[in-house]
Amino acid sequence: MQTAVLTEDLEFEFEERERPTPASDEVLVEMTDVGICKSDVHYWEHGKIGEYVVEDPLLLGHESAGVIAAVGDDVEGLDIGDRVALEPGIVCGTCEHCRRGEYNLCPNVDFMATPPFDGAFAEYVVWPANLAHVLPDSVSQVEGALCEPFAVGLHATRRGSVGHGDTVAILGGGTVGSVTMEAARAAGATDIIVADIVDSKLERAEEHGADATVNVREGDFAATVDEYTDGRGADVVFEATDSEPDVEALIDAARRGGTVVMIGLADEATVEVDALEIITNELDVLGSFRDANRYGPAIDLLAEGAADIEWIADFTEPLANVKEAFERAHDDDDAIKGMISIGE
Ligand SMILES: NC(=O)C1=CN([C@@H]2O[C@H](COP(=O)(O)OP(=O)(O)OC[C@H]3O[C@@H](n4cnc5c(N)ncnc54)[C@H](O)[C@@H]3O)[C@@H](O)[C@H]2O)C=CC1
Ligand SMILES: CC(=O)[C@H](N)C(=O)O
Missing domain, CATH: 3.40.50.720 (NAD(P)-binding Rossmann-like Domain)
Structure with a gap:
């Protein structure tokens, strides 16, 4: 599968990688839309945010949506073909914060596109099934990807x-x-x-x-x-x-x-x-830091028409033009949000 990798020299390179296989509690998602967050632009420009440093090739993109292409053996309630938004943080589930329900504060989180954890600038991503949120017909793929900032x-x-x-x-x-x-x-x-x-x-x-x-x-x-x-x-x-x-x-x-x-x-x-x-x-x-348990409400509000977030996405480029998209996201003060479309 095609991926767009940010190298240690902070250049984008296209790399063919093997399509991943979902574990029993995971889904394989064919990515469709990924938002460019200013944190992605910061990694591309500076190679670091605080203590997080790009030391190895990294896939950026943590505002993402796609379509389920395969499900692990133990996954229930999700099917091939379901359109989903991916919640980007895999938390430990056992620390005090996770147990309190404030899992956005989990110190053990593996967060997409935060070194050393890859993001979603790839044709396929495997992700825990419990972090794949099904999108109803009335919520678009772009809105699904933008559920991440909306949840914030x-x-x-x-x-x-x-x-x-x-x-x-x-x-x-x-x-x-x-x-x-x-x-x-x-x-x-x-x-x-x-x-x-x-x-x-x-x-x-x-x-x-x-x-x-x-x-x-x-x-x-x-x-x-x-x-x-x-x-x-x-x-x-x-x-x-x-x-x-x-x-x-x-x-x-x-x-x-x-x-x-x-x-x-x-x-x-x-x-x-x-x-x-x-x-x-x-x-x-x-x-206020990231979110906990806000993907469900985000999707419900969008489905009911009680909020509108698609307007913040003002340009879309295919994965092949990732560098141009980042240049625009960096340079164009009038643009609020750039999107990367992946696949067809
Ligand atoms: N706490 C959290 O969970 C999260 C925090 N962030 C952070 O939130 C901040 C904003 O992120 P985005 O909205 O994605 O960035 P953005 O670049 O889209 O928006 C920042 C806006 O602030 C404006 N601005 C800059 N200086 C200003 C000033 N002195 N007075 C008034 N407006 C000013 C800019 O013109 C721009 O419109 C960033 O620092 C980002 O890292 C982002 C996501 C989650
Ligand atoms: C700070 C960010 O922009 C990002 N959404 C994150 O949560 O790491």
């Missing part, structure tokens, strides 16, 4: 306890900010303010339901939220940029007793914080 947004809105009638402010209108907007709306938020530094991102957010936007190169995030809410502030504020977090702005944008949820993983995130602002305003400042 659903987890973040759950962390922030977004509720009916809430006002939500989101700093960052890229993939994570956009799916968080969709997740917040589905959770009942009625007013959503999105901020970015790229006007086209803000236009896209407005087209898809943002009630107010601000380019923080020209305007002030907290002041915009303040004005929109008549001085009250947002119930929940999300940080979804890839820049050093402006924690002061996040805190200022939250109402007294409100919540700040930090999702963005900047290379440099050591910041000064006025703790008294947090204490005297009784703010909850939370982190």
Whole structure:
């Protein structure tokens, strides 16, 4: 089968590999669609993220969907031909976090496209059957692949306890900010303010339901939220940029007793914080990392039409053009999400 490998020299090479065979609890999936995450672009550009270093050839791509081509002997409830989204983290199931149900915090996770674990830029992937989520007819393959970032947004809105009638402010209108907007709306938020530094991102957010936007190169995030809410502030504020977090702005944008949820993983995130602002305003400042048990809700919301995420995918290239696709994902500030299509 064909694969696109990122070499130790950070070049893409096409490599013919043997088609894998599923173990008894696995499925063989013929891949169709894989999203390009900014983490993939970061590995291609820098060869590392934090402690994870590309030391051996690596398959990128962890936002993936395909069609089941074979099932292991012990697999129940999945059949050849089922269209599936693959949840990318294989967790240990036995650590404290797994047992608590917060398996996104499992320290023993093997996460797709995170060295040394391969991702989905391949014609076929074998994957644990319990991490292959069947897509109903009304959910497309692209949406299936985008369930990964959508699950991140659903987890973040759950962390922030977004509720009916809430006002939500989101700093960052890229993939994570956009799916968080969709997740917040589905959770009942009625007013959503999105901020970015790229006007086209803000236009896209407005087209898809943002009630107010601000380019923080020209305007002030907290002041915009303040004005929109008549001085009250947002119930929940999300940080979804890839820049050093402006924690002061996040805190200022939250109402007294409100919540700040930090999702963005900047290379440099050591910041000064006025703790008294947090204490005297009784703010909850939370982190949000990946997701646990959000694929089911993600698929249900998409199937019901309660959220729309396909709009974030703005270009698709075949696996053969993976380098061009990465160049565009890197260079084109107007593009939110690039997709790789695999196979026919
Ligand atoms: N905590 C988690 O579970 C996850 C975190 N991430 C992280 O979230 C961050 C965002 O990821 P994506 O949305 O995929 O990236 P992206 O590149 O699609 O979006 C980032 C957006 O932030 C905007 N931006 C950059 N600096 C800004 C600033 N100072 N103020 C306002 N907007 C600004 C950019 O213009 C862009 O639209 C990344 O750091 C990524 O690593 C991604 C996935 C999961
Ligand atoms: C941080 C990422 O972008 C990625 N989704 C991951 O969970 O590793």
